[in-house]
Amino acid sequence: MRVCVHDHCGHPFPVQLSRWLAARGHAVLHLYAPAVEAPRGRLAQRPGDPAGLKIEAVPMPGNLAKYRPARRYVQERAYARRAGxxxxxxxxxxxxxxxxxxxxxxxxxxxxxxxxxxxxxxxxDIYALAVKRSLAGRMPRLAPVAGRLVDRMETAALADSDAVVAITEDFLPAVIGRGVHPDRAHVIPNWAPVAELTPDSRDAGARWRMRHGLGRRFLFVYAGTLGLKHEPHDLAALARAHRDDPNVGVVVIGQGPGRAALERAKAAEHLTNLMVLDFVPFAEMAAVMAAADVLVAMLTPEAGSFSVPSKVLTYLCGGRPVLAAMPPGNAAARTLHAADAGLVVEPGDEAAWLAAADALRRDPERRARMGAAGRAHAERAFAMKRIGPQFVEVLETAAGARADRHAGTTPA
Structure with missing residues (x-):
């Protein structure tokens, strides 16, 4: 097949799929938007890449104004035209x-x-729901109108798709409710590239710590976007709870509106144990996770119904326990529970959050057990020999059905 994989954010796992498809003889064009602020995968062409793979950045006028609707609309129209x-x-x-x-x-x-x-x-993500909830607090008059417009657009796009791949079964009622026949709706959970998230040596984490002056402190590490659906106050609470302990640090690697709130808290409260860094190259993520003692994730109650944080899947590859504040019914929370790879508390319960952090800090054997369990789950669940063929089946079926319709025939 000739396959175009479009991943707006340039995340690590979609480009891994593109490389896997190209290695199996498909001609693959991988498109992404460099103007989107997000953790990125290995998007540069590499010497060992399959001959059939081409990776292209699609430009956009300026960096994506994610939280300015009018400006974003203009940017996305221009981007979609170029990508088209x-x-x-x-x-x-x-x-x-x-x-x-x-x-x-x-x-x-x-x-x-x-x-x-x-x-x-x-x-x-269930995009229309995310828009309604993100605008409700900032632009309450615009939220209902924008929500209806986006919902109609999302519904039309879903209904007219030749197939839908949802990342969790939780999304299927919304998909089928928008006119997608159940035969065209498939569930393939997200994953992370396990082999690329393995430290190149046992000393990689120590070298990363040394480079950033972190010494031997116990580190809680958050790595990923800090958007409206994340809760930066939880990270500030961690730093605040350990401000008088020189042996504990909180490292935040990320960008987005939540970062400004963290930096304000750091300055106002003199949280010297809180370090805020820019996104690191994907090649550095294995060392970042090796440097951590506990990896941290948050998701607001509202976002739990329409979003599954992929950073948790990356964390599982790192062999470290995960401390998460998110609705327990969220797919990522269920994965952590099933794999016994971390502790999950209800978002907004600061006492439970700090108690879970303290429990992990004081129990190295539990941390080691949970970290190993998470890595083992990743090695089992994220194998491309299992995931790749599922996509091929969906893509081939969709392409065949579209070709039959285009030719005016009915598939047998």
């Missing part, structure tokens, strides 16, 4: 697209269908 042009030039049999707004999805879908390609909607 690349799709048309590549002439794929099928487009797999995700990690973007309903506007971008709908326009790329129309571009794909206009040129006879099937479109597979890779559903990472």
């Amino acid at each position: 042009q690349r799709i048309a030039a590549f002439a794929p049999d099928v487009v797999l697209s995700g990690n973007c707004s309903a506007l971008v999805q709908r326009r790329l879908q129309l571009a794909a269908h206009r040129h006879g390609a099937a479109f597979v909607y890779w559903l990472q």
Whole structure:
């Protein structure tokens, strides 16, 4: 097949899928938006890459104004037009697209269908619900109108897709409720590239600590976007609880609106044990996790119904326990519980959050057991020999059905 994989954010696991597909003989164009502020995978062409793989950055006017609706609308229209042009030039049999707004999805879908390609909607979030809830507090008058418009666009894109790949079964009622036939709805959970998240030596974490002046302190580490669906106050609470203990540090590697709140708290409360850093290259993530004693994740109660934080899947590869504040019914929380890879508390319960942090800090044997269990789960669940064929089946079926419809025939 000729396959276009579009991952707006440039995350690590979609480009791993593109490399896997190309290594098996498919011609693959991988598109992403460098203007989106997000942790990125290995997006540069590498000497060992398959001949059939091409990775391209699609420009956007300026950095994505994620929380400025009018500016973002203009940017995403321009981006979708350029990405659509690349799709048309590549002439794929099928487009797999995700990690973007309903506007971008709908326009790329129309571009794909206009040129006879099937479109597979890779559903990472229930986008309309996220928009409604994010705007409700900041722009209450705009929220209902914007929510309805985005919901209609998302519904149209889902209903007109040749297939939908949802990352959790929790999304299936919303998918089917928007007109997608159950036969076209598939569940393939996200993953993380395990082999690429293994430290190159046992000393990698120690070297990373030394480079940042962290010494031998016990480290709680958060790595990932700090958006509206995350709770930066939990990180400040960790630092505040250990401000008088020189042997404990909190390291935050991330960008987004939550970072400014953390930096304000750090300055106002003199939280010298809180270190805030920019995103690191993906190649450095294995060392970051090796440097951590506990890896940290948060998700607000509102976001629990429409989002699954992929950083938790990355953390599982790191062999460290996870401390999470998120709704227990969220798919990531269920994974942590099933793998016995960390502790999950209800978001907003600061006492439980700090108690769980203290429990992990005081029990090295428990940390080692949970870290090993998380890594073992990742090695089992994130194997491309299991995940890749599932995508191939969906892509081939969608491309075949679209080709039959384009030719005016009915598949047997």
